Amino acid sequence: MLRYTLSRMLGLIPTLILVALISFFLIHLTPGDPAAVMLGVEATPERVANLRADMGLDQPLTVQFKDWVSSALQGDLGNSFFLGRPVAEALVERLPATFSLAVAALLVAVIIGVPAGIIAAARQNSVFDGSVMVIALLGISVPSFWLGLLLILIFSVGLGWFPTGGYVPISEGFVQHVKYLVLPAVSLGFMQAALIARMTRASMLEVIRKDYITTARSKGQSEFVVVTKHALKNIAISVLTVVGMAFGILLGGAVIVETVFAYPGVGRLVVQAVTRRDYPLIQGALLMIASIYVIVNLVVDLLYPLFDPRIKYE
Amino acid sequence: MRILDEREKLLEIRNLKTYFYTEEGVLKAVDGVDLLLHSGETLGLVGESGCGKSVTSMSIMRLLPSPPGKIVDGKILFKGRDLAQLSQKEMRKLRGNDISMIFQEPMTSLNPVFTIGNQISEAILLHKDVTKREARRQSIEMLKKVGIPSPEKRIDDYPHQLSGGMRQRAMIALALSCDPQLLIADEPTTALDVTIQAQILELMNDLKKSYNMSIMLITHDLGVVAETCDTVAVMYAGKIVEYTDAKGLFGNPSHPYTWGLMNSIPRLDQNIEKLHTIAGVVPNPLDFPEGCKYNTRCPIADDKCLQQEAELQEIRKGHKVRCWHYERLEQLKKVH
Incomplete structure (x- = not known):
């Protein structure tokens, strides 16, 4: 190992x-x-x-x-042309905000996507299934920045529930921190939720037809346990894989959504760097984003044996 | 210990009709089947793929995919209770407890991501009021009974760590863990190689005696039937075409289909150049022929068979056949 x-x-x-x-x-x-x-x-x-x-x-x-x-x-990513300070420092400063947003968006994606996919598969061809599939298609098709603007219009400008943008660090109060996170996290997480729901549903439909599912039913097990125990653990790896990819993408910067919500994360820093042709900063940021992505995927790979005893890394 | 009369009726199926409502039309997978299984007996249900034998067993377990499958008519009397009328909740108490099932593919019928012990204990915990520790002890006991060596180690193995024969033994341990009165075995030896097949059949026979349970054995293998069954029902296109005790079936097959099946078995004591086969293929269940459903393949079919299907009639004591011309078959047998 x-x-x-x-x-x-x-x-x-x-x-x-x-x-x-x-x-x-x-x-x-x-x-x-x-x-x-x-x-x-x-x-x-x-x-x-x-x-x-x-x-x-x-x-x-x-x-x-x-x-x-x-x-x-040697760990030196150079100095930013415009910020007049080391690139690494500027990136590290922005990381917590991006990390918070990525985690929040992933939570939204997993909490919506996984159950939606499971229930849709368990009730294949039902109204629920149809609705999930249509919403998932919408989620994949709708650009997240447009969804962001729509959410701002409804929940910030209209209802006044959440701020239109900005960021409060977690150190200055958890509730405030979350309040600023909700809308960007939803607009980012929705698309990932759609992808996860589709993937979960497809894997579930495949597994639910397996003989061992019939075996579980023939023991007298309830449908709920059949799905949540016997089927779920068998689709865990496929779900984990999409969740890992989603997390990598989310960490890599919600470039546009961060701009829409004036959110001071890595993504917004990259956009600014590109418009100013701040070469060291762009390079440093891209290298960091790519590193995070491959590391997250490596971690996902290493987690496989936890869910499937047939996979062993020697 | 259950005290049961030797000839007590355990399972009686009357006029079972299970249809599948598909987009292409109504598929009559089981169309008026009657079966009787006494306690302690083994009943063989024989037929080609798609004849409705597995659908019959899934109807008994009430595990049909629904929709599209539906029991449209008939009674499934298990110890006098009509299973067709029970709710899923009531059925769950019976499944795994009074009626258990084993399947064809031991490779796929055990969940690959849980240990053998977990899967056997699960059934015990569902139906018996015992602690986890006791369930585990009983699981080890079951593994020992089905002849798995060093069961206290094997219990923590995953299915992929066992061989095919061992997996089928584990599956049998799982099915018998709650002491069922009826075991439905759907092609339990088909996926195993021949030496293992014999071992598994022997194991099932032994366990049947020690547990005083009944077995409904679904198979297409007449060799398996000869070794294990007391009575045999031959199914074709959703109906029973011949129904008798095993001796009667092998000694005197009276439906042209059964006779055709037996002729298709390669025999060592006869010198024949080419293996006998039944002409044609199983008819499409969405488009069964008029009259007798075997008329497209039957060597003795005539106009009557094209128009009307025969009833299942008793031609001698305990031997029922669904054929107009079972007597004519005797002449054909002499020629061959």
């Missing part, structure tokens, strides 16, 4: 190098120049050139990449 974990972790390194490479060149291929953005339209070409030299942007791309990777390997 330990050896397996270590080898899997080593396997993450090429993935992350690839992420670094792609994000680096993609950013530099997009038109726009941070020096020009900083100095504004009035700046003379000399001043721009000087600033570019200061930032090291006059070097060939390969040299810039090499420099960035070698310092990144």
Whole structure:
């Protein structure tokens, strides 16, 4: 198990190098120049050139990449052009807010998605099943920022139940913290809830036809226990996999939703960094998001044996 | 210890009709079946896939997928109580307790993510008022009875850690854990290799005697029937076509279908070039032929068979056949 974990972790390194490479060149291929953005339209070409030299942007791309990777390997993600402080520091500062939002959105997704999928499968072709499927289709189709705006319109502007946006750290009171979280978490979690519900339903429908389910019924077990014990543990792995992916995506930044709710998370930082062409910050953020995603998925893989005794990592 | 008369009626099925209401039409999977099973007896229900034998057993257990399956008519009298009329709640008290079931595929009939012990104890805890510890003790006891070596270790194994034969033994332990009076065995040996088959059949026979229970054995294998059954019902297209004791069936098959089945068994004592087969295929249940349902494949069918289906009639004591021309079959037998 330990050896397996270590080898899997080593396997993450090429993935992350690839992420670094792609994000680096993609950013530099997009038109726009941070020096020009900083100095504004009035700046003379000399001043721009000087600033570019200061930032090291006059070097060939390969040299810039090499420099960035070698310092990144030492834990230094460089300094942000615009914030004037280390990238790592800026990212770490934003992480708690994003983490809160991701966890809240995941809770929404799991609490709605899993039971909805289970009940829909247990009552296949019923009105409930039909409704869940239609709502799930909506959930997947509706863009989360639009849902966010709609929720703001109804619950903030209309009913005044929740603030229109912003963030209160958990240290300044749990209730306030949650109040600011509800709407962004719902708009983010809804789509994931839809995905989880569809996945849960599909796995459940497959499992519920298995012989061992008939065996459980033939023991005299109630339908409730048949579904929640015998079937549920058998679909746990598929559900866990989508939940893990959902969590990775949610942690990776709810870029647009954070902007809609003026929520100070990593996603909003990335949007700002992109508009200002803040190369070190974009690269650092993308690397962090990718790392979180692959680590979450690794953890999910390592959890499999807990749910299925047939899976063993030697 | 239950005190039961040797010939006490345990299960009596009268005119059972189980239909499936599908989009393509009504599928008459079981269409007027009568069966009688005395306590301590083994009844064989024989037929090809799709003849309605498994639907009959699922009707008794009231575990039909509903919709589309539905018992539309008939009585299933278990110790005088009509199971067809019971609520699911009442049925749950009977299932696993008075009536148990084992299935064809020991690979898939045990839940892969729970230990054997968990699955056997579950049944015991459901029907007996015992502690978890006692349920576990009884589970180990059951595993010992079905011949699983070192049961106190095996009880914590998962199904994938056991071989096919051991799994079927574990399944039998599970089914018998609450001392049922009726065991429905749906093709219990079909998925096992031949040596294991014999062991499992022997085990079932032994347990039947020591538990004084009845077995309803569903199979397509006439060899299995010969080894275990007291009475046999042959099913074809949702109906019973021949119903007699095992001796009568093998000594004197009187329905052309039964006769065809027996001729299809390879025999070592005869030198034949090619194995006999029954011509044609089982008719589509949504589109059964008019008259006798076997008329599309029967070597002796005539106009009468195309128009009208025969009743199940007693042609000699304890031997019922659904055929107009069972006498004509005798002549055919002489030719072969």
